[in-house]
Amino acid sequence: MVQSTCPQLATDILDRSFLENRARLLEVAAFLDRIDRSREPEAGRADFRYRACQDALQLLASASGERAKALQLLLSDHSPEPRVSAKGLKGAAGAWKERR
Amino acid sequence: MRFIEPHIHMVSRTTDDYQAMALAGIRTVSEPAFWAGFDRGSAQGFRDYFNQLTMTERARAALYGVKHHCWICLNPKEAEDLTLAREVLAIIPEFLDRPSVLGIGEIGLNKNSRNELTVLEEHLALAEQRGELVLVHTPHLEDKLKGTRLIIDAIRNFKGITPDRVLIDHAEEHTAGVIRDAGFWLGLTLYPTSKCSPARAIDLLETHGTDRVWLNSAADWGISDPLATVKASEEMRRRGHPEALIEKVFFDNPRAFLSQSPKFSV
């Protein structure tokens, strides 16, 4: 049982945020469709970010409570040791390349 | 309502942002030293930047009724070159005694490398030796969890630095608990795409509580919003949280942490 910490009524949350989140779901669907219609879609589907996206969708469908935390963990680098060098590296990809 | 914006990079913003912030009730800011979007070529470049933070920016803010404070350090994105980092570390003490400098920050990690960790430890040694407050930047996206853990381990090796004098910023759903459990202050950053939205930040307040936490915009030269804290306060109000709690999160909490430096005032 998830603890009640948000003072809003669940139906009020739906009234206010359903359309916004419906639109977000459509964006994800269209993003995946676009990769299917792209040139060299196989290279896209083999990319670690695409695979992270697929796993994220499964996680959202199966988890209950703390979905956001679980999603963050799925997308995180879990290696324990510091990187040997950050030379030439500045930004982050948003998913962990070495995740199996 | 009164706001304190505890983490914003005003050197990258225009003057009309100061006007808008003052109108919205943000009349006190703290600005950590950060990456300019390019690597500076010399320690002299950092000296110029630290002068800008401690003098020029403070004066510009004052013209618009905003009280400006800052933090000094070499940020982790420029920490890979150890030689340059040590030249910069050598000039930092000159600036720490200036009247608007609250402590050392934002230090931390970016890509979680060995050199970044070394530079973090050298900043922590300086903070311990001088009894400075510490403001910590945690890495972005997939690097955040690992970086947060490495940073906490590093700080724990400095027994003279107590967790109540350290704020670990840019926390999200997977790191807020890690930071809280270790006894540090927690920062939630309202930044489009790469950090928290107002809704997710308020979710984190609802799940982790409102003690020892601040919210900030970290607005800088990227797509970001110097009024993000005001918008998040509206999200809290719309959900039915009491006014006193909203004031605690956006004013009392940052004041409590920052007032540990005698140089802070609102």
Ligand SMILES: [Zn+2]
């Ligand atoms: Zn920052």
